[in-house]
Amino acid sequence: MSGCSFLFDLLRSDWLNQPRHPGWSPEVSSVDALVVGGGINGAGIARDLAGRGLSVLLCEKDDLAQHTSSASTKLIHGGLRYLEYYEFSLVRKALAEREVLLKSAPHIMRPMRFVMPHDPGMRPVWMIRAGLFLYDHLARREVLAGSNTVKLHEHPSGAPLKPGFTRGFEYSDGWVDDARLVVLNAIDAATHGAEVLTRWRCIDAQRGDTHWRATLRNEVTGDQRVVSARSLVNAAGPWTGQFLAEHAHVRDPKSLRLVKGSHIVVPKLFDHDYAYIFQNTDRRIIFAIPYEGEFTLIGTTDVEHDGAVGEARIDAGETQYLCEQASRYFARAITPADVVWSYSGVRPLLDDDSGDPSAVTRDYLLDLDTAQAPLMSVWGGKITTFRKLAEEAADRLAPSLGAKRGAWTRHAYLPGGDLGPWIGAAQRPDTDIQRFTQALAARHPDVDPTLIRRLARNYGARADLLLKNGLGPLVVPGLHEAELRYLHQHEWARSADDVLWRRTKLGLHLDAAQRAAVAQWCESNWEPMAAQTAGAGKARSEMTWN
Template identity: 75%
Template structure:
């Protein structure tokens, strides 16, 4: 069976069909991944998201494709093995938005002993097969570049491999692939009611225009993330079968603290860990916290205690202290974790559970999960639905590049994801010499081989239209609206790109004003200066 999608569809449908095989509620990573997998198996799919794709938890991660080294201490060997195996699958299928990253763990004699760290890294190296990522090693921080910004008391370190991902773009690429395989992807469209019958669900969808639309679906997937239990009780009129524990994770961004390209993993005195990661060239990303969240899910924000905690823990290691005044941006997300009755939020499992109920029309609830295992979760979800929906098409996503991920037309046969991407950048600059290198690299990262959908026959910067803000041209804004469901400035500045971090307030306002002036479905007022509901500037 061919798994190649149809030619890019533009614009994507704004209206739902009257009926479908599966309605997926939730446009985060799990919902988008499930919609993609099901559409690739020939099922008719509608994906609805009440806000923007990845507007909440899925754009508020630490942005890592990783096995979860610290989960070994909680004996989560099956989860770590599954996540480790997925790292290289994802790296190979999306080398433009993912890349290998080496992590340095300075050894603190007051924390875990050397033997324990080495044992953990040995397991991490060998629980799953590696072809691309190198194994762990010990380094002398007195001579290694990663030791330069650290306090001199740290002399020994351990280095291991994981991966980095642009989390929000990962969601969008899954949604694009789902749409190109026939799914209807509806953003700013809430499922306000779902009545279950013996053979079908009768759902009511309500878009930004407020008009209710009826949809008949053979099956319903509840992938609403932290809203999953609420959706089930209030809109699907079903009893909650699992207990979710909502845990807020917050991150801070500060001006770059080091020049090299390694990331750090720091052990804290409370037995937790935080990461310090190179971010957007000029910055360092520090996170995350684990705090019980009891307020409105969509209103999660970092608090002063979390900022102080992250700064203090980073300052234990860096020679130059990190202070709250250094923070230029912060964001928070609410993780929907399976409640395993752990007292410490950091110890709550990051694994997932899929619950299929076929007593009437099929209902599949998605509980928990983590970014790294989204593809496997989606595959298992589609397998569960295959029998009740009568499809025999099998698994296909493991070897299917995400949109833009197949670089072979530009560089020939793939070799390694990281070196393949660098060869692609060189090929792009040869084909489009009019692009300044920073712009060429950013477009290559964002769109991969699909960059030609944006650039097409453009032969000069002038042909890309007005430069609305530094490095952001009208051609890209139109592309994001037409092909990627961008409807306001926040969609562009904080999810489709991270340009909002590089712009000042006036430049962000320019983008917002352009969107309002040129997009008929843009909000009537410019995007809020404070960014989306789970992020803020300082």
């Protein structure tokens, strides 16, 4: 059935004549690909497909990155511990992607050195050295330095540790602002012509021979839209199986293992820039990472999740576990009373029958069904390999849609990442952002240097979009009206939580009264979208602060 006949049959059917919600519109959008899910995989696939000249619509029932994709450990890493599970292909793929990503967005990513204190009662020295040798050589490195052994009493990382730890191992990985990574992919998708809809749920998808007919509902107003799509991409993360069964009416024997990962944030435990990887008595590992200047991020747990996907919360046992394991290494004991913030996310891991949640593969599977109109389902995955996942998905899906362009993202900058017009030729991601920050400060000498550094790290070259007409009145310390308006107009921010916990992490630096002041400003100034601040309550259910 041709696209024209599909639309003609739809328009003449009784379906369109049924009574509808007062806000319902009979307009039918026609696109090459409808992407369901606004996490890192959905945003990455939408970006890649749009950049190949295809028409794309991305819908997300909540905010971009509201769930799993903002609840990671914030690492771009190969996954050193995956080597113990013989996941060599996954580790090699992730290691190769580290530098691709670091170069694409030096403002939201940076190289980071990790130190593993050696515990003689855990893995032997030879095993760690062998693992680090593989880590250094499984993929080519241009930016990241190799590993080495350190004497902790002579190394800055040794100072906060218990004196019994004398030897350590140092290696490289990367840090990323995970929620901003999702937003930048969505911005780039929109720049290439995609339509991005947040707070729109796909409530029904009917499959035909050549097209899907999907019904989208605005979660705030109740309005509905109908979309005719030549293909459907199911990137719903933890909801992948549920979406197939309940909304796309497709049966699939595959299943996801839903594993909750929780993190705690405490006042900073050390003054240097190194991160730690600690071996636990249960043979798992946790990280302790410098975070937001004033804090240390500790995580993560691996706990089977049996509750509602969108309602994952850290429990007392997880908090105690993270405190106890970190306290085995730090000279200063960490207790639950030290926790100032925590967050939890549900990882959608492809079920491989592993008994231990920590052993479940972090690799992904792309399932393309072309029996009728194409259906691509994304199972599993991790932030580090999102770009490669999106490229592979587009490589498989785009030919049947008549894409005008092939793979293109490997050497492309994410929005704000091209600092060349400011600093000239790129050198290293970490030094490039420093040079850019200096250039931005020189162009705006009247702006506080601390704010300049934050804006440079958050927005990169796009910082000029919110600075060019002045910052406007101060709403709360460190946050001006110009930034709030920019986030609303250019980054789909619709609530205070969108701003404070995903687009920025300013919520950590503000007290309850100041967070409430931001919420009040958004409600008063984002009309007629003020009703969408109702989503703030959902976001808080996944994050807690003390």
